[in-house]
Structures are given as C-alpha cells and as structure tokens.
Amino acid sequence: MHAKNVRIKDIAQLSGVSVGTVDRVLHNRGRVSEDALKKVLTVLEQIDYKPNLIARTLGSNKVYRIAVLVPDPHQDPYWAASKAGIDEAEMEWHRYGVHVVPYFFNLYDKNSFREVAERVTQNPPDGLLIAPIFYHETLPYFKRFQSLGIPYVLVNTNIEQAGSLSFIGQNLYESGRLGGELMHLSQNGASGALAVLHMNEDLDNSVHLAEKERGFREYFEQKQSNAFEVRTLNLHNPSHSTFEEQLSALLQESSLKGIFVSTSKGTYMMASFLERHPHGVIKLIGYDMLEENILYMKKGVIDFLINQNPKRQAFLGINHLVGHLILKKVAPAQELLPLEIISRENIDSYLRSGMH
Amino acid sequence: MHAKNVRIKDIAQLSGVSVGTVDRVLHNRGRVSEDALKKVLTVLEQIDYKPNLIARTLGSNKVYRIAVLVPDPHQDPYWAASKAGIDEAEMEWHRYGVHVVPYFFNLYDKNSFREVAERVTQNPPDGLLIAPIFYHETLPYFKRFQSLGIPYVLVNTNIEQAGSLSFIGQNLYESGRLGGELMHLSQNGASGALAVLHMNEDLDNSVHLAEKERGFREYFEQKQSNAFEVRTLNLHNPSHSTFEEQLSALLQESSLKGIFVSTSKGTYMMASFLERHPHGVIKLIGYDMLEENILYMKKGVIDFLINQNPKRQAFLGINHLVGHLILKKVAPAQELLPLEIISRENIDSYLRSGMH
DNA sequence: GCTTAAATTGTGTGCGCAAACAATTAACCT
DNA sequence: AGGTTAATTGTTTGCGCACACAATTTAAGC
Numbered sequence: 001m002h003a004k005n006v007r008i009k010d011i012a013q014l015s016g017v018s019v020g021t022v023d024r025v026l027h028n029r030g031r032v033s034e035d036a037l038k039k040v041l042t043v044l045e046q047i048d049y050k051p052n053l054i055a056r057t058l059g060s061n062k063v064y065r066i067a068v069l070v071p072d073p074h075q076d077p078y079w080a081a082s083k084a085g086i087d088e089a090e091m092e093w094h095r096y097g098v099h100v101v102p103y104f105f106n107l108y109d110k111n112s113f114r115e116v117a118e119r120v121t122q123n124p125p126d127g128l129l130i131a132p133i134f135y136h137e138t139l140p141y142f143k144r145f146q147s148l149g150i151p152y153v154l155v156n157t158n159i160e161q162a163g164s165l166s167f168i169g170q171n172l173y174e175s176g177r178l179g180g181e182l183m184h185l186s187q188n189g190a191s192g193a194l195a196v197l198h199m200n201e202d203l204d205n206s207v208h209l210a211e212k213e214r215g216f217r218e219y220f221e222q223k224q225s226n227a228f229e230v231r232t233l234n235l236h237n238p239s240h241s242t243f244e245e246q247l248s249a250l251l252q253e254s255s256l257k258g259i260f261v262s263t264s265k266g267t268y269m270m271a272s273f274l275e276r277h278p279h280g281v282i283k284l285i286g287y288d289m290l291e292e293n294i295l296y297m298k299k300g301v302i303d304f305l306i307n308q309n310p311k312r313q314a315f316l317g318i319n320h321l322v323g324h325l326i327l328k329k330v331a332p333a334q335e336l337l338p339l340e341i342i343s344r345e346n347i348d349s350y351l352r353s354g355m356h
Numbered sequence: 357m358h359a360k361n362v363r364i365k366d367i368a369q370l371s372g373v374s375v376g377t378v379d380r381v382l383h384n385r386g387r388v389s390e391d392a393l394k395k396v397l398t399v400l401e402q403i404d405y406k407p408n409l410i411a412r413t414l415g416s417n418k419v420y421r422i423a424v425l426v427p428d429p430h431q432d433p434y435w436a437a438s439k440a441g442i443d444e445a446e447m448e449w450h451r452y453g454v455h456v457v458p459y460f461f462n463l464y465d466k467n468s469f470r471e472v473a474e475r476v477t478q479n480p481p482d483g484l485l486i487a488p489i490f491y492h493e494t495l496p497y498f499k500r501f502q503s504l505g506i507p508y509v510l511v512n513t514n515i516e517q518a519g520s521l522s523f524i525g526q527n528l529y530e531s532g533r534l535g536g537e538l539m540h541l542s543q544n545g546a547s548g549a550l551a552v553l554h555m556n557e558d559l560d561n562s563v564h565l566a567e568k569e570r571g572f573r574e575y576f577e578q579k580q581s582n583a584f585e586v587r588t589l590n591l592h593n594p595s596h597s598t599f600e601e602q603l604s605a606l607l608q609e610s611s612l613k614g615i616f617v618s619t620s621k622g623t624y625m626m627a628s629f630l631e632r633h634p635h636g637v638i639k640l641i642g643y644d645m646l647e648e649n650i651l652y653m654k655k656g657v658i659d660f661l662i663n664q665n666p667k668r669q670a671f672l673g674i675n676h677l678v679g680h681l682i683l684k685k686v687a688p689a690q691e692l693l694p695l696e697i698i699s700r701e702n703i704d705s706y707l708r709s710g711m712h
Numbered sequence: 713g714c715t716t717a718a719a720t721t722g723t724g725t726g727c728g729c730a731a732a733c734a735a736t737t738a739a740c741c742t
Numbered sequence: 743a744g745g746t747t748a749a750t751t752g753t754t755t756g757c758g759c760a761c762a763c764a765a766t767t768t769a770a771g772c
Contacts, residue, residue: 005451007758018722023760033720033768050451054410055758058727062760096410171705178701188545219701338709339702345534345575346695349527353694363728374752379730389750411728414757418730714772721766727759736751742744 006049015043026051057326063097064325066318067125069117070155071107071133077290078264078310079107082131082155085314093322100318101125108201108237110137117141121148127321128152129314132159135205153320155313157208158334166320167334168313172208175306176215178339179260179285182304183216184223186283191227192257194220195250199235199266209262216260228257235266247273256282264288267305271296289342289350297347307340307350362405371399382407413682419453420681422674423481425473426511427463427489433646434620434666435463438487438511441670449678456674457481464557464593466493473497477504483677484508485670488515491561509676511669513564514690522676523690524669528564531662532571534695535616535641538660539572540579542639547583548613550576551606555591555622565618572616584613591622603629612638620644623661627652645698645706653703663696663706 008026012019017036024032025040026049032040073083083102090100103120106112113134120128121144128150132138135157142162145152154167183194196213200206213232220228235246247270250256259282261267267286271293274284285304286293296302320331342350364382368375373392380388381396382405388396429439439458446456459476462468469490476484477500484506488494491513498518501508510523539550552569556562569588576584591602603626606612615638617623623642627649630640641660642649652658672691679685698706 005758008760009758019759020722020761021720024721027760031720036721052414052451052758054414054452055727056760058408058410058414058729058757059759059761174701174705178699181699181701185541336705336708338696338706340694341697341699341702343534343537343697345530345537346697349530349692350694352692361728364730365728375729376731376752377750380751383730387750392751408728411757412730414727414759415729416731416757715770716772717768717770719766719768721764723762723764725760725762729757730755732753732755734751734753736749738747738749740745740747742746 005052006047007052011040011043011047011049014047015039057096062326063099064127064322065099065101065125066127066129066321066325067101067103067120068129068314068318069103069105069120070129070131070314072104075107076265077292078288078308079131081288081290082310082314085311085316086129086318088311089315089318089322093318096326098322098326107133110134110202110205113137117144121145124148124150126150127325129317129321130154130164131156132162133157133206133208135159135207138162151321151324153317153331155317156308156310159207165324166331168317168320168337169334170308170337170339172211173215173218175308175339176212176217176262177219178215178306178341179212180216180219182285182306182341183258183260183283184219184228186285186303187228187257190257190281192255193229193231193253194258194260195256196230196232197235197250197259197261197266197270198233199237199261199263199269201237203234212262244273248277251277251279251282254280256280258283258285261286264290264293264308267302268292268296271301275299275301289347294347294351297342297344300344303343305342305347307342309337309340312337361408362403363408367396367399367403367405370403371395409682413452419455420483420678421455421457421481422483422485422677422681423457423459423476424485424670424674425459425461425476426485426487426670428460431463432621433648434644434664435487437644437646438666438670441667441672442485442674444667445671445674445678449674452682454678454682463489466490466558466561469493473500477501480504480506482506483681485673485677486510486520487512488518489513489562489564491515491563507677507680509673509687511673512664512666515563521680522687524673524676524693525690526664526693526695528567529571529574531664531695532568532573532618533575534571534662534697535568536572536575538641538662538697539614539616539639540575540584542641542659543584543613546613546637548611549585549587549609550614550616551612552586552588553591553606553615553617553622553626554589555593555617555619555625557593559590568618600629604633607633607635607638610636612636614639614641617642620646620649620664620666623658624648624652627657631655631657645703650703650707653698653700656700659699661698661703663698665693665696668693 008019008022012022021032021036022040068086070082071079073080103116105116114137130152132154146163151165154164156169158167158169196216198209200209217230220230233250261270264287283303287306288308293305324331364375364378368378377388377392378396381393424442426438427435429436459472461472470493486508488510502519507521510520512525514523514525552572554565556565573586576586617626620643639659643662644664649661676687680687
C-alpha cells in the first residue's frame with residue numbers, strides 16, 4: 001500500500017515529545033533540553049525524514065527579497081538574456097512571496113559596480129545573485145555580504161573560495177578548448193594563422209576571457225602540429241576610433257584562416273565586419289545564441305557558436321536562492337552547465353526548445 | 357506592497373455566496389443555481405484568479421497512478437537511461453501522492469507490446485507515458501486510451517495526430533542532417549564512401565530510424581558534391597550469426613571513410629568491432645551518452661555523439677503528466693529537445709552537469 | 713519552605729484549498 | 743397544510759507545516 005511519508009507528528013510520537021520540540025530540533029532554534037534533543041536525533045537518524053515542501057511554504061507566509069547585482073541589460077544582449085532568465089524565475093515564484101529587486105551596474109565602469117553594490121548593503125536583501133565580472137572590485141564585497149549574513153550565488157564567472165552559496169556557469173578553460181577543437185575541425189586540413197579576439201576594456205581584470213584563451217591555445221599546443229599559429233587581438237569598445245582599423249589590419253594578413261571571439265557581443269560585431277569586407281576563407285567561432293549571432297550563423301558568416309546559456313544560468317541562480325531560502329535545500333557548490341555546440345544544422349532545434 | 361493573490365474566500369465575498377459555491381463553480385461540479393452561477397462567473401471574469409497550486413495539492417489528498425509503457429530497460433541501455441528519468445521523476449513526486457507503475461514490453465517483440473498495452477487498459481491509470489516504437493501496433497491503442505479518458509504523452513517517437521497530451525523528443529530528420537554535417541566536418545577534405553548503419557529487426561515499422569537516414573542523405577544531396585557516396589546497411593540483432601560477417605564485409609571496402617549509426621546501442625557495438633579489427637581512417641558518429649559510448653569516445657573510436665537525452669525525455673514526460681493531473685497545467689503539444697553535439701572536448705562538461 | 717524568573721515543553725492557529733458534511737430552501741405529493 | 747424528497751447552499755475539517763503562545767517544569771534567590 002501507499003507508504004505515507006513520515007510527518008513531524010510521527011517523529012514526535014516516535015520520540016515521545018511534542019511536535020513543537022521536533023520543530024525546534026529540525027530548525028535548530030535551540031530551547032531544547034539535552035535529553036529531548038538526543039531522543040529526537042536518534043529517531044531522525046533512523047527515519048529518512050523529508051519535509052513536505054508544499055506544506056512548508058504554505059505554512060510560513062513570508063516575503064523574501066532577492067537582489068540581483070548584474071550588468072545593465074540594455075548595454076549588451078548577453079545580459080539582456082540573463083535578465084530574461086531572472087524575470088522568468090521571478091514570475092514562477094512571485095506568488096509564493098518572492099520578490100526580485102534588480103541592481104544594475106555599468107558593464108564598462110568599475111565604479112558603477114562599487115556604487116551599486118554599496119546600495120545593496122544599505123538595504124540588505126534575503127538573498128543575492130551576483131555576476132562578478134570585475135574581479136578586484138568584487139572581492140571586498142563578498143566579505144561584506146558574508147558578514148551581513150546574505151547568501152549569494154555567482155553566475156557567469158567563478159571565483160573560488162568566495163564563500164558563495166553556489167556558482168552557476170561553465171568551465172571556461174574547457175570552453176576555450178572546445179573552441180579550439182571546433183576551429184580545427186572547420187579547417188578541413190588547411191593550415192595558417194588563427195586569431196583569438198577579445199572585446200573588453202580591461203583584459204587583466206577579466207579572468208573569464210583569459211581562461212578561454214588559455215584553453216584555445218592549449219588545445220593546439222597539445223596537437224603538437226605546427227599547422228597553426230595562434231595570436232591574440234585585444235579590441236576596445238566598438239565606439240572607439242581605432243576599432244575598425246584594428247580589424248582591417250587583422251584581415252590584411254593573407255594566411256588568416258580563423259577567428260575565435262571570446263564574447264558574445266564581439267562575435268556579431270566581428271561577423272558584421274567580415275560581411276562588409278572582402279576576405280579569404282575565414283572560419284568564425286564565437287559565443288551564444290543572441291539574435292544577431294543567430295542571423296549571421298544562418299547567413300553562413302559564423303560557423304560555430306558555443307552556447308553559454310545566460311538565461312538558464314540566471315534562472316537556475318534564482319531558483320537555487322529560492323530553494324535555499326524557502327525550501328531549505330542545500331544548493332550544489334557549483335552547477336556547471338554543458339558546453340553546447342551550436343551549428344547550422346542544430347540551431348533550429350535549440351531555438352524551438354524552450355529556454356532560449 | 358505585496359499585492360496578495362485573490363483567494364477563493366475573496367471571490368466568495370465579492371459575489372455574495374459561500375466558498376463552497378465558488379468551489380463548485382470553479383470545478384464545475386454542478387449543484388449550483390443559475391443565479392449563483394452567474395454571480396460567481398461575473399466576478400471571475402473581472403478578477404484574474406490563479407489558484408494557489410501549493411495549497412491545492414495540500415488540500416486534496418489524492419493518489420495518482422501513472423503507467424509507463426516502454427521497452428524493458430534490461431534489454432538496452434538506452435531504455436535503461438529512460439527508466440532512470442522515470443525513477444527520478446517518481447522520486448520527486450512520490451510524496452505528493454504520485455505513483456508510477458511500469459509496464460515493460462519486449463523491445464524486439466510486437467506481440468509483447470500488445471499484451472502489455474492490453475493489461476494497461478485492464479486497470480486504467482490516471483495518466484500514461486508511451487514510447488510508441490511499434491508504429492502499427494500502437495495506433496489502435498491510442499483510441500482505446502482516449503475513449504477511456506486516459507491522458508498520455510509520447511516520448512522518443514512522434515506520431516502526429518495521435519491525440520496525445522504532448523510529445524517529448526527530437527526532430528529526427530534534423531538529427532540525421534546534423535549527423536551529416538558532423539560527418540562532413542570530420543572528413544578533413546577527404547572523399548569516399550559513407551555508411552548509414554541501422555541495428556533493428558524491422559526497419560519498415562520504425563519511423564524514427566528511417567527519418568534519421570533521410571536527414572543524413574539529404575544533407576549530402578544538398579551539398580551537390582560527388583565527394584561522398586552514401587549506402588545503407590541493415591544489421592540484425594547482434595546475437596545473429598551473420599552479424600560480424602556483415603560488418604567485416606563493410607570494412608573490406610577500402611574507400612569507406614565514415615559510419616553513421618542510427619541507434620545508441622548500435623553505436624558502441626560498431627565501436628567495439630572497429631576497435632578489434634584493422635581498418636583505415638573511419639570516422640564514427642552515433643547516438644547518446646551511454647557508458648559504453650562515453651568510453652569509446654574517450655578512447656578516440658567514436659568521433660561524435662548526438663545526445664537524445666533519453667533520461668530527460670522520460671523525466672519531462674512524467675512531469676508533464678503530473679502537471680496536467682495535479683496542477684491542471686496545460687502541457688505543450690510538443691517539447692522538442694535540442695540536438696546536443698557531444699565531442700571529446702565537451703563530453704566532460706555534459707557528464708558533470710546533472711541530468712546525465 | 714515560598715516566590716520569581718528562566719528554561720523547557722506542549723497546544724493552538726492559520727496558510728489556501730478540496731471535500732465531506734450540515735443546513736437551508738424549494739419543489740412535489742398525498 | 744404537513745410531510746417528504748430533491749436541489750441548492752453554507753460550514754467545517756484536515757492536509758503538513760511554521761510559528762506564536764500558553765503551560766509546565768526546573769532552577770535560582772531569599
């Protein structure tokens with residue numbers, strides 16, 4: 001027959017105390033005698049108690065505030081996708097008392113980050129989602145949040161030992177390696193020069209991009225063939241005057257056979273440039289299924305995309321926070337999303353499949 | 357402020373009747389006078405009432421039976437993975453009164469399917485998950501289940517207009533095309549013969565395999581190059597005496613450059629054979645992250661896998677049924693999972709990422 | 713000893729809903 | 743009209759839990 005789940009009531013009965021005491025033990029609120037504690041714990045050890053989460057959320061009619069500390073979605077479609085994931089999670093949990101409060105900072109301005117992070121500490125939320133893209137600037141705030149007792153999860157970039165509840169993202173070194181493999185495959189046996197292209201103001205402060213490059217280079221180093229020569233190009237903001245000059249110079253090189261772009265926005269900026277300027281056979285590999293990138297992939301300008309799933313990252317991040325706050329679940333220290341390969345032939349299958 | 361959700365109580369108050377009456381209207385259980393009905397309906401039109409699903413499942417302490425009509429997991433690791441997804445879903449919902457009852461049939465025996473399906477109708481469940489791998493044999497049962505009022509979802513193979521609640525799986529034609537693209541890429545500019553390999557007793561009755569082959573062939577036809585010649589090989593059960601002979605004959609052909617296997621079990625059977633017999637450079641592309649396939653991929657025998665995510669398919673299938681039964685959610689007519697490309701460089705990222 | 717405070721326990725209420733149940737009203741029949 | 747049944751309504755209970763509160767026990771102080 002239907003083995004009904006153990007309830008708090010049952011535990012109380014088994015250990016010869018009242019439900020109140022069991023409740024205090026389960027949530028270690030204290031106010032329990034040694035004696036009673038021991039009795040309940042022994043029962044708890046034998047019985048696999050799984051609280052009825054449905055009843056739990058009904059019973060405690062709380063309101064939770066979750067703050068999200070991420071780049072302004074208007075500045076970059078990648079972060080717009082991220083925001084979409086946040087919104088979706090909020091929709092799901094709103095009626096159960098979860099409120100998401102956005103704290104956007106300027107993607108290109110460290111000071112803006114500090115400022116906004118400060119505002120968060122001013123009015124401490126119950127939970128926090130952070131995209132720590134400024135390495136040095138974020139570090140001190142981790143401590144602040146910890147001392148304030150605010151649980152936080154990281155997305156996009158992992159910073160080990162940051163005391164975070166969990167990290168949601170990808171292994172960026174492997175991501176770079178995969179870029180290497182795809183580039184290698186695309187070359188059809190040819191050889192020549194390859195370029196790694198970053199589009200970022202401050203590369204030294206951006207662990208995530210450096211990791212990708214390392215992976216890409218090491219893939220070819222381990223191949224131990226001299227067929228390819230890898231170089232790096234550091235592009236400034238597209239509004240910068242030298243932007244197009246730099247790219248022109250890159251295309252000059254006749255032996256250039258492929259470009260690996262480390263950011264999603266950079267990917268379509270590069271594609272746009274390639275489309276507008278004559279060049280030999282140059283394979284282009286970049287990141288993420290932004291609308292623009294999808295377009296260029298269908299046109300044949302982009303050969304492969306590695307999907308970082310920003311929307312899913314943010315969605316899962318919020319979910320983990322909710323799980324931690326409401327359902328008292330233990331979030332995994334890190335949730336590494338798979339490195340999804342997007343090509344002309346499977347892109348539609350991804351577009352149709354919900355979370356994109 | 358927190359805009360609290362409208363409750364049944366509020367609706368009752370607004371329309372001047374009791375909660376009991378509102379309840380009867382909401383679930384149209386009848387026993388309501390014209391007059392009262394009208395009053396409640398007008399309020400319901402103005403107010404966007406969204407029942408608190410958490411409270412609902414708590415309040416109604418029902419037990420639901422979900423039957424799963426799928427191949428015996430012991431016969432094929434693919435279906436073992438599928439079963440794992442079912443188990444995971446059951447674990448999640450068990451304590452909320454959902455029971456999953458397995459009805460396994462013999463993967464290689466149509467009659468076994470009929471027999472088992474018959475047993476399902478004998479003791480009708482509240483919901484049903486079906487893997488309709490025998491096309492002709494399944495059709496009549498769809499009608500039976502419909503007339504019995506049992507909602508059912510399909511996994512693995514889509515049968516349009518089957519009256520199913522929803523289908524969970526992939527577009528198999530596109531899957532074949534993707535196989536073609538990956539094969540093309542792997543060839544590094546070479547040319548020669550390619551083989552599509554099926555491992556199935558009754559190909560004519562298996563839409564899913566035929567669709568994959570069609571996709572694979574059309575990819576190369578549209579390339580309009582004569583670099584490749586595609587042939588088909590139909591393998592019988594591995595226990596069959598001619599099994600290894602057939603494969604030996606295949607390898608004889610010196611121009612053979614690649615093999616595309618349409619099933620997951622066939623993939624590692626082929627890999628095993630390739631490993632044990634000398635051959636030129638033959639690229640191998642197949643399906644799914646079975647343990648055996650993972651091993652051969654890491655060894656370098658398999659070049660690419662297309663992940664069909666059997667576990668996830670089944671998991672989502674059960675979830676949709678539960679959503680339909682308990683939460684009264686509308687399941688999407690079809691949930692097409694993305695065609696995931698697995699290579700040596702991203703396989704670990706997939707292995708680490710939960711659902712595998 | 714008694715009184716008071718502190719520590720520990722047990723009990724009760726409400727969350728929003730479904731469903732069993734009790735109460736009321738209307739309809740029908742001799 | 744009175745009695746009976748059916749149709750319609752309203753009230754109550756319980757789901758499992760969290761949390762406030764009341765009750766009890768123990769310790770401390772005099």
